[in-house]
Amino acid sequence: MHGPCSHQRAVTEAVENTSEYLKQIINSVADPLFVKDRKHRWILLNQAFCDFMGHPSSKLIGKSDYDFFPKKEADVFWQKDEEVFQTGQENVNEEFFTDGTGSRRVIITKKTIYTGPSGEQCIVGIIRDMTDIKRTTEELRSAYEKLVALQSRLIQSEKMASLGQLAAGIAHEINNPTAYIISNLDMFQEYQSQVQKCFRIVAPYLSTIKELPQDQSKKLGEIMEDLPVLICETAQGAQRIKKIVQDLKVFAHPTEGTLEYGDLHACIDRAIDIMAGELKYKIKLVREYGHLPLVCFREQQMLQVFMNLLSNAAQAIETNGTIKIKTWPHGKEVHIEISDNGQGIAPDVISKIFDPFFTTKSVGQGTGLGLSVVHGIITKHQGTINAVSQVGEGAVFHIKLLRDGPGGSGVKKEQA
Ligand SMILES: Nc1ncnc2c1ncn2[C@@H]1O[C@H](COP(=O)(O)OP(=O)(O)OP(=O)(O)O)[C@@H](O)[C@H]1O
Ligand SMILES: [Mg+2]
Secondary structure (H helix, E strand, O other): OOOHHHHHHHHHHHHHHHHHHHHHHHHHOOOOEEEEOOOOOEEEEOHHHHHHHOOOHHHHOOOOHHHOOOHHHHHHHHHHHHHHHHHOOOEEEEEEEEOOOOOEEEEEEEEEEEEOOOOOEEEEEEEEEOHHHHHHHHHHHHHHHHHHHHHHHHHHHHHHHHHHHHHHHHHHHHHHHHHHHHHHHHHHHHHHHHHHHHHHHHHHHHHHOOOOOHHHHHHHHHHHHHHHHHHHHHHHHHHHHHHHHHHHHHHHOOOOOEEEEEOHHHHHHHHHHHOHHHHOOOEEEEEEOOOOOOEEEEHHHHHHHHHHHHHHHHHHOOOOEEEEEEEEEEOOEEEEEEEEOOOOOOOOOHHHOOOOOOOOOOOOOOOOOHHHHHHHHHHHOOOEEEEEEEOOOEEEEEEEEEOOOHHHOOOOEEEO
């Protein structure tokens, strides 16, 4: 039998048990949970919330956001609480806040209103810490962007590879006829000068040849005068074809040639010698060579690099100008800078200058292969090249090479 007293005790016990039971349930919720009264003060918190705040419950109960967060952040929390109190509608909000260690965190807080038995209003909030999820999302997004960029580079290099094959095919086909045109032109020039000598001797007697009409002998004189000019221009055209073929060949096979340690300055000097015809009249050449060690590179290819860069610089200088070549070592790298004070490169063009067949020069002046060849060679050497320019002030091309060549392994001799 149970008396009224024992019944009361049982109820009290049950209530206490229930409250303890609920407390434990609230504490076992992994997400931070809080209850705020109408004055925005915390009146009930779970363990996750205390951990989140970095303070025990005894320090938090009765306090508000203003006691722990910068005013700007607390203002936002206050305002969101007020919206819930006033509308009675639940509110889900993404918020930023500064945790106990000073780190900035991103949270999503879901707030609902609870009206107690005597009509008092409270807010029940559950917080989800999104900082790690956000960070992971960011990392995923940046990884995705990198993948997209990589994919477009791969597509680009695929395109380059087929363009390279095409270029190699064309170069191969044009190479032979060009070679014999050039060699025949040399002979032609030689024969023509002999014919010219003879013609000068016989010219005064032409008028005495009865079978030769007067205007014909006059025309012959003009032809003999024109001939050297025509041959000279044809030879220049053939040389230009030769250069294009050469560019196409290197464009198609930027790793042809032997990787060997050599004197980079000697290579630059050779390029200058070869380009002398293009440079000498209008250009002052300044060499600021530093103390470079021997560098592992493909000589023929690198010669082409300097020739193409010098040719561009010379073509950018309209009347008189200066081309400066500066070199310096830096750790395991060597740096080469070729600058000119020519017309410069327009900002909307500079990102395209290394593209094959991009040219701002008129037809017959440029094929747009020079810099793409340069880029291909430098990249195959695992170096870098970039250009900076101010329109009207000139352009600077900066090359960085590895002293010990591609891979930096310093292989003494390697057949590519
Ligand atoms: N030093 C420079 N100053 C100003 N513009 C330059 C310079 N070097 C390159 N450029 C610009 O970059 C473009 C591409 O150069 P690139 O050498 O690839 O081709 P190109 O000189 O036009 O033709 P190619 O070299 O095949 O005869 C040029 O047309 C020019 O507009
Ligand atoms: Mg060029």
